[in-house]
Amino acid sequence: MNMSLIISQLINGLQSGSVYALIALGYSMVYGIIMLLNFAHGDIIMVGAYVAWLAMVNFALNPILAIILAIAACVLLGVVIEKVAYTPLRSSPRISLLITAIGVSFLLQNLAQLVFGAGSQRVPAMISGPSLTIAGQYVSFTAMITIVISVVSMLLLTLLVQKSKMGKAMRAVSEDMGAAQLMGISVNRTISFTFAVGSALAGIGSVLYCCAYPQASPTMGSMLGIKAFIAAVLGGIGSIPGAMIGGFCIGLAEAIISAVGLSVWKDGVVFAILIIVLVFKPTGILGKTMTEKV
Amino acid sequence: GNSAKDTEDENNVPNNEAVGDLPDEGNETVSGDTIKIGMIGCHTGDYAQYGLGVKNGATLYIDELNANGGINGKQVEIVAYDNKGNNQEAITAFNRAVDEGITALIGDVLTGNTIAVVGEAYPLNLPMITPSATAATVTYDDETDTVYGNVFRTCFIDPFQGEKMAEYASEVLSAKTAAILFETGNDYSVGLKDAFVAKCAELDVEIVSQEGYATGDKDFKSQLTTISSKNPDVLFCPNYYEDDGLIITQAREVGFKGIVLGGDGMSGVTGYASSEVLEGTLYVSGYAPGSTDAVKAFEAAYTEKYGAETLNMFAATAYDAAIVMCNALAVAEEAGLEAGTDEYKQAVIDAIRDNSAELECITSSGYAFDEYNNPVKDAVIMKVEDGEEVFVEIF
Amino acid sequence: MSINKKIIPMPLRYIINAVLFGAFLYIMNHIISSGIISKYYSGVISLIGIYIILAVSLNVATGYLGQLPLGHAGFMVIGAYTSAIIMKSVAAGSTGVAFPFALLAGGILAGVFGLIIGIPALRLRGDYLAILTLGFGEIIRVILLNIDNVLGFTLTNGAAGLQKIPKTTTFLITFICVGITIFAIHTLMKSRHGRAILSIRENEIAAEACGINTTYYKTLGFVVSAFFAGIAGGLFAGYIGILSPSDFGFMKSIEILVMVVLGGMGSMIGSVLSATVLTALPELLRSFERYRMVVYSLILVIVMIFKPSGLFGTYDFSLNSLLDKLILLFKGKRKNGQKNNEIKEGAEK
């Protein structure tokens, strides 16, 4: 394989990895605070894509407006889901919460199918710009912007969680809601905030996804969600740089596997990588091993 | 447009089918004045657009028929059940339909589901026509060399399409090298690919690259980058149109310059990629939209009733399947046989096989079936020009 | 709650249960074979039986062992393919005889995979384990899909799936398997081995401090769970006649998990009833066709919100205790305040 081919495969991998990473960040945040594998997260992306499509195709809005609307819709949806479906289950076993999340995910998918039909819709281009040529290889504008946005999001998020007061409140709530309240932290507000941020990331992910693969379909979120989620786990769930690394790993691994002609085994290999990493590093690449004090 | 709205309406149209009824007590068979036809397919789920196309296409014809007095004075009643594209549901849905007293079946839609249903329908010798299941094994068991006499179809079989495209590539396009990008989890896609590969070997077309992707994938750039680096003359994409739209777009993005070929699943691809990237794309089809007056009339009626969204090839082959089936039922009815009896079923089956060749159908001028109950139809080559799918030739 | 109200002596309790179950089998079998109910109903009943086995077996890993496996369909598909491949290779005349062996083989192979997956799983906790099992299920699916191309022989038939599998699954054999599964899991759980499994769910460190070999019992939980899932898979293959890998994806695992959680984790009767209801529900909702998945998901969310521990919590129904209660009700009027007496009886259980 020649050099430029390798580079272009790497860029392919980085681009899809960036989308995974953005979505994985959302997963990681929500998981971090209420220990919930939010299966509906992928479907929030789907709704974002449909909103963008509706805005541009049905209401002929400006792409920028469509992007804002899509992100806003994701934030709203994320917060509403949390309020309606997850808040009542705060003190319930975690698995009930998980099943609720699965239920919400099914619900969104089926409602989308009911409203928008089973087929997919073509989302017109939202972002356009000049493309670059690196090492003789053409790199599309969307690929660059996708990579840049996801890295920036990660940095901002790290700052938010580590440094801001809200970030600390998030960590406190995730550990002990009762004690957090005794510190004067509003648990409801903190959790809603977390969902809002996570969903906003999903919204951004949704827009970038649509730029790369301009289709919206009711079930588009499920596999995407699972992949992103694997990225989060691979990187060490709850860890922000971890989600990023996980996303890039998955994206690159997929690209490399496809590039060497094993594309039919792609999903299998991705999962196998995950399993191998977990076996040797049970908390993922950047996950901290918390030994339980006995 | 307002296509979302259309879909909504389409499904709110209360079709005069037994959908809402629970099975009656005592498992009654055909009531005196209606003939019940089953329609099992994926009306929801990932492939609902095919299932709904089939359901609507067949319903369209039957409604017309009923409006014209039905069969032999009897109205035709449709018993439609959803199988979500799932084998388990396909079997239960079929058994349920049998409980309702269907005398014949149009369906199933997806190949796997159809094979599952055949497993149940064959012992009952229930006449069935699938408008869309393309695998050879739907009508024929290669292990025991048995043809399922009761099962027919109005679509091509996979090998046929794959071979046709290989021949077309070699003979018409003079291609020397070819690449393939197919969906690994999809038997349709794999079936076409296998036939294409085999035929290419015969015709001395070199397959330079064979790449697969998993169901649900949206990113094909890696595979396409590899393919593009080998510079094949043609790229064969035996997939469904939504994926093909993305594939062709990304293929052009990574700099693929050759011709893209497809199977009948590519029909409808114009909605999923820009006209520039699609220009010159060719696919084989059993149905050429807008090609004849009959087709135009069908399309107009369909669009009026259900909107254009699910108007795909399978809607047309389902319309044909309904014609063939109703014609055969008419033969049995005229012979005065009692619905539900073995003779009746056999009479319908015989009539499908023997009396369909002269029928006025829309995707084929009549249906003659070969010894495997597959239709002998011409392949239509379609081409995308200026964002339109246009008829090129019969090949 | 008193632990000591078992009034019917132990062996008799089993005999009563066996007789009742036998009678149920006999009557149902008679009804089905005489054609009183149609193939549709008997098919749905068989499916219910298969899903009962799946839910009850998943409950071992989820409800009792306290893990969260998301790859149960992976074990099911191993059993299904194994059994189907065996059944396709036996002579047409002897399928009836071969079927139980094919089922067993499917169960054993699934159990072996349970062991394989159980070992790395030991190092993982909670959600990481969930992901591991999810990955495992998907890998199995990818392998079944692609193995033929790679190794050059036809075993699984790839995407087209394994077709024309002899349809040997009957009501009787399904429900005999249901009976065996429920009995075996029940007796396992009501023994020192079962308690060891429960103790891992409750507190692993304390379990080790009690001298319980947590490694062994975790693996055991997985193997038992996988074994019965494999049997269910074999029954499924014999019911449906065609297997394709895509039918056993992540969604199938979720479907089974939903049954377990909705029924109440750790409640056998919960798993049984919710498998029954959730298998029958889509059929009842057929009239709504387009809305039935929406309704299904709504029901799921609403039940979880209002009954988070599942419909039955950890409650386990027992016919015997029902009988006991009835007997007590009669006796209770005569005898009073004989706690000591009862303790002795209990101790002799």
Added chain:
Amino acid sequence: MLKVNDINVYYGSIHAIKGVSFEVQKGEIVTLIGANGAGKSSILNTISGLLRSKGGCIKFRDKNISSILPHKIVGMGLAQVPEGRRVFLKMSVQENLEMGAYTRRGSEINESIEDVYERFPRLKERRRQVAGTLSGGEQQMLAMGRALMSKPELLMLDEPSMGLAPILVEQIFDIIKELNSAGTTILLVEQNAQMALSIADRGYVLETGKIVTSADARELLNNDAVKKAYLGG
């Protein structure tokens, strides 16, 4: 300062607190003593809003707080050191202290942290250590330090001496006295009734969810029934 009137707490069908009323005056140390499961912690949790009372009324600084959310109550100057410490195990000692000052803003926070470190030098040694790996006693100190960070007017302590070395128990009680003399009102729940009564102004004795005796601390120390049940005498 705090007035609890006829509160009732249920855990499902268990009636844990049965019509309890009492009050704490400004500047006092009041202690609640009672056997295991008498309902002491439940009362504190109800005051701080973590549990809800059925009926009744809780007044803090003449404001009814019985339906105010817990995080707001903290802002009003009422802090609780919960039973079992409940420090944030994954955060460092320093961060735990910062969390204590969540409702406050400004630069004095750092001074407060230094104050706490002065009181508990052990915490200073471990300031970067994750709280989850602290010993039981260290965690208890951290929990107290954290509560002090909100500069409360009323501090509720739930068994602060549990699991502490004798020398620390004394230290903790010294701190309580000191805090009190610096103007903080204290509501103290203790198993160690001897110690608690010896520093308290008044005490209430709780039995199975009801207050059975209330008196001056000195009186209670000499009360025979109390002696027998709670003082091991």
Added chain:
Amino acid sequence: MSKPKREPVKLVPVPSVNIIPERDVDKTPILEVSHLGIDFGGLTAVDDFNMAIGRTEIAGLIGPNGAGKTTVFNLLTKVYHPTRGTIMLDGRDTGGMNTIQVNKMGIARTFQNIRLFKDLTVLDNVLIGLHNEMDYHLGGAILRFPAYWKAERIAKQRALELLSIFDMQDMAGNLAGSLPYGAQRRLEIVRALGTNPALLLLDEPAAGMNPSETSELMENIQKIRDTFQIAIMLIEHDMNLVMGICEGICVLNYGKVIAKGTAEEIQDNPKVIEAYLGKKKEEN
């Protein structure tokens, strides 16, 4: 896996727990620890820890908070693996063993923060403790062989008897999590006893108990030692308890032993007073 040397005591009903034999403490050591130490990263939690416990001795381990007492228990039970040093149980080196093997050899423990099987009944909690005392195998359990019935019957009887030490047999059917705090602590002791230990480690058994409950506990601890003829080592901050029943006391500070001896010796040791007891003792 090396086979534990200790013979499992045959499951026969224990002698009535009310008979406390008059006898002397057996001082031949059941446990000998030498130069034990562990580091957590840079922190040395326990260093050069040496001690021996007699076969039926009640020993106390005290020290300021964070001194490393619980860590010593964790080392003895192999929750943590020592960085240095050896632990000899009944003359056998436990190096390389894990928690389970050590338990089978005869060390049982309770936890500072209670770790019960909360959603199981009290009886089941004790039966889990008795797990290794029953010996029917998996097949026997599923097929309900006679061995199952016999072992279960005896185990249940034994469990109820163990519970009766703390007068808890009436709670056998309750969920462990629903018990009052004190009862939960006692249940942990019963469960540990179920594993048929030669050495019982109790981590702050009296925490959260009031003085009258504590004195009851003291009696019970002695009763357990006398009835089962085992060694008991306990961590406690309640000096009444420690001074009252411990025959030997070891004081830790910063992971190191600063004093060893009888209650009287310890009480007067200035190092201990300074580091741990405080001046209160002098006042009294």
